[in-house]
Amino acid sequence: MNDVTMNRRSFVKTAGALGALAAAGGAISAEGSLFGESSIAHADTEEQTVWQHCGVNCGGACALQCHVKDGSIEYVESDNTGSSDMNSVQVRACLRGRSIRRWLQSPDRLNYPMKRVAGTKRGEGKYERISWDEALDTIASEMKRIRSTYGDTAMYIHYASGVSSGIIAGTPVNRLFNLTGGYLKTYGSYSSAQISAAGTYTYGGGTYGSSFLTLQDNELVVMFGNSPADTRMGGGGHTWDFARMREAKNLRVICIDPRMSDTVCGQGGEWIPIVPGTDGALCAALAYQWITNDQVDTEFLHKYCVGYDEETLPEDAKGKNASYKDYILGNGADKTAKTPAWASAITKIPEQRIIELADEMAKADPVYICQGYGVERHSNGENAARCIMVLPQLLGQIGKPGTNDGRREGCNSIQAIATFPAGKNPVPDTISLYTWPDAIDHGEQMTATNAGVQGVEKLSNSIKFLFNYGGNALTNQHSDINATHELLQDESKCEFIVTSEVFMTDSAKYSDIILPDLAVQEQLDISKGGYADNDEVLFFCDPVYEPVGERRGIYEVCTDLAERLGVKDQFTEGKTREEWLRSLYEQAREKDSTLPTWEEGFKMGVYKRDTKPKLSLEKFVADPEANPLPTESGKIQIYSEKLAKFAQTWELNDGDKITALPEFDPAFDSxxxxxxxxxxxxxxxxxxxxxxxxxxxxxxxxxxxxxxxxxxxxxxxxxxxxxxxxxxxxxxxxxxxxxxxxxxxxxxxxxxxxxxxxxxxxxxxxxxxxxxxxxxxxxxxxxxxxxxxxxxxxxxxxxxxxx
Structure with missing residues (x-):
């Protein structure tokens, strides 16, 4: 263990005396920069090592050891605890985390509360510095005005993933809104909404399947639109898991993708190029080969699945050639056999390669079939994801070591850790989070059947107040920026927008008030590891230095807003940030006695323990009667009665389709x-x-x-x-x-x-x-x-x- 590691107490003792100096040094003249020109006065201190982590939404989370001197990060190391042997996990950061000091200490950081200059439009980026009192008084006043004028459903917390880790994270905003009446709720995510929906109507819920740790020697791995080497790159992500398994197990890897990703490039395996959005056609042709060559596992399909053939269809669907087998063989409504030649013309994969691939997969035992989020982020994403999920069902390659259910690779985490409690939202109205522009523009016209509204049949309000914490999805990460720009500039639509951020992002420029946030690394917190399956990790994170300028954490900001809104006692329950963390962590230790004490955790910085392979649907396959799935039949839904009903009752745009079966549909912009x-x-x-x-x-x-x-x-x-x-x-x-x-x-x-x-x-x-x-x-x-x-x-x- 590193002897110079600085725990929270030693940091406060060393740096606390600098607080007044930092505050004084952080002030600038009215003519100075609103961002990062403030300087901090420091005493000459010894270098300290502060444990933190890289907490952005890559799907991983990796350890950072920040070497701090005189209130500045000098350099960053990652995880060097444990041995260097192949079986010892080290959650080492990639270059993104290792270069974080330049990002944290950028001169472009936001340092002071700001309001949009009178007479300018949202999006122009023209702001003037104001005091925290003015900022918070204005926000509280607008929250009261808009609630009283339009109702609780006019309040909205925007989707964001820039602050995606930690016990505290972004939930203080949700708690504040819930204590003052609630807000318009959301479902889904920008990352995985389609695959989640596909999993819901196939398996009863969930995005993730089996972990990479279940892979067996010399087995075949087939990946659709999935590249952990490009996304979850560090030691706290799936790329390390997969690389280790490839080396240890001598896997045969096939990546099906329009782009040769880093998961296959330079690492061995085969890249099969495919036209974007046509994965469902390839899946149908593979199914055709297996059915016509008697390679499907009929026993598995009859025991565990609904809708493969006439025998397994729901009663109200029988006698209509409505089975998956009928669809594939050309006996269904479209009268088209899904042959390899048919699929080749669509996917541009040679017909012979499709035939060979089908044979390879059918003869492999086991075969691990998975997909990333690349396939489902298309206009036909839900059906494409379902088309991939049906492949292991047809082969009976589910529920035994080395198999997956066609969803994304699984992950593990320490389950006992709970996040800061948001409380109960009394508002039932719920929208897909991607549809927030419609909820601003014409919320009252959004219904369950034309916009997927849940909880109510129809929205009662449009969004009038929007709080954006740590997110860049008002414009940058949302579709059609030019159209969104026009919408957000219209102040008769959404009347007030608040952003709490660390930089002046493109989205922040559309705010009426901007609050300077503390980055994850500048605050006390405890965070779980990322989406990995080879370990379970906790990071015990001290702030790397005292706050610069007037940056403030979101818990403290919401505490002051709660006071102005008359709910401070309910919001804080008399606790500071640290007291909440201690309380929640002790609750976790009551559930999981193997966790270190608070003091032990902050001394070690990163806590790691081994985990077991996660095998999807293992209990269901072992005993489907005792362990039914949360679907309408308790079985795997190849045919979904719910989707068949939606297809008949929902109001869809021209060209949109919802199908009871996992069918190939090109959809729009194909x-x-x-x-x-x-x-x-x-x-x-x-x-x-x-x-x-x-x-x-x-x-x-x-x-x-x-x-x-x-x-x-x-x-x-x-x-x-x-x-x-x-x-x-x-x-x-x-x-x-x-x-x-x-x-x-x-x-x-x-x-x-x-x-x-x-x-x-x-x-x-x-x-x-x-x-x-x-x-x-x-x-x-x-x-x-x-x-x-x-x-x-x-x-x-x-x-x-x-x-």
Missing amino acids: YLDVSEEYPLLLMGFHYKAHVHSSYSNNSVLQTAALHQLWINPEDAQTRGISTGDMVSVKTERGEVRIMAKVTNRVIPGTVVMPQGMWHDADMDGDRIDKGGCINTLTRYRPTALAKANPQHSNVAQVEKVSE
Whole structure:
């Protein structure tokens, strides 16, 4: 253990004397910067080591040892505890976490409360410094006014993932709103709403299946649109789990993706290029081969599944050729046999390779079939996700070691740890979080059947007050930025917007008041590990230094708002942040006595323990009568009666479909929609240089991994484009200027762009985005079932920009 590790008490003792100096040194003249020009006076102190973690939403969470001197991070190490042997997990950070000091100590940090300058519009980014009292008085006043005028359902807490870890995290905002009347609730997420819906109507709920730890020697792994090496990169994420299993088990890996990802590139395995959004067609052709070659596990399908054939259909669906088998063989409504030749014309995968792949998968025992979030973020995402889930069902490759149920790889965490209590929201009205623009523009017209509203048949209000904590999804991470810009500028729609942030993001520019937040690493907290399955982790996190300027944590901000709203006693229950943390942690230790004490945890910084492989549906397969699934039948739903009913009763847009079976549906902005004007498919992907939009302003990362549009040599040649050229990418929604990367790692006819770079356009001028934000180009149109994010489905044109 490192002898110079600084626990909370020693940090306070060493740095507490600097508090008054820091506050004084943080002040600037009215003419100074509103962001990061403040200086801090410090005594000369010895270097201390502060344990923290990288807490952004990459799906991992990795340890950081911050070496701090005179109130500044000098350098960052990661996890070096335990041995270096292959079986000892070290939750080591990738470059994103290791370069965090440049991000935390950026001169562009927000330091003071600000309000939008009178007479300017949202989005212009013109603000003036105000006091905390003025900021909080104004927010509290607007909360009271809007509640009394429009009702509780006019209040909204926006989706955000920039603060995605810790016991405290962002729930103080939810608690405050619940204590003062509640707010319009949401379901789903920008990341996984479609696969979650698919899992709900197939297995009764859930996004995750079996862990990588269940993989067996020499088995076949087939991954659809999944690249943990690009997303969950560090030692606290799945890429380490998978890399270790590949080395130890000698796995055969096949990645099916429009882009050759880092999970297959340089690591072995096979890349099968596929046209974006056509995974469902490939799945149907694989099923055709298995059915016609008598390779399906009929016994498994009859015992555990509903809807495979006539025998297993619900009674009201029988006699209509409505089974999955009928659909595949061409006896269903579309009268089309889903042969490999049929699928090859759609997917551009050679017919012979489809036939060979089907045979490989059928003969593999076990075979692990999984999908990432790339497939489900298309306009047909729910059906595509269901199409992949049916594959292991057909082969009976569920519930035994080395298998998965077709969902995303599983993960583990310490279950006893509870988050800060938000309390009960008395408002029943619930929308898909992706549909918030509709709830601002015409909330009263949104119903259960036309917009997927839950809890009530119809919304009673539009959103009038919006609180955005640690999120960049007002614009940057939401579809069709240009349209959203118009909506948010109209103050007759949403009347008041508050953002609490660490930087002036593009979304923050649409706020009426901006509050300077403390980053995760600047606050006391305890956090669970990320989406990994090889360990269970807790991070005991001290603040790396005293607050700079007037930055404040969200718990303390909400405490002051609660006082102004008359609910402080109920909000705090007499506890400080630390007292809440201690109380919640002791509750966890009562449930799990193996956890270290508070003092032990903060001394070690990171607590790790081994975990067991997670095998999806193991108990159900062992005894389906004793362990039924939470579906309408208690079994796996290949055919869903609920979806059949939705298809008949919901009001859908032209071209939208909800199907009882997992059918291939191209949906909108697919390969069928390319034209002379927009001849290319465009999709986004997660990239090493940022996590969504977090860290996009870290120059170290942007230098290490350039933000470029990937284009196949065939498409580049016809356009006279070379690597390094500046290109224009256009859709019906807008235009982006970005550097080109000519590479064979993307299928011809498709271009791919990393998602998450910050939008940068003259919104009063040509609106051409020079920041490279893909959501300048994406369509805002919720998907049919989950009412969710289809941002990978776009048709576009790319041209070289003339000098």
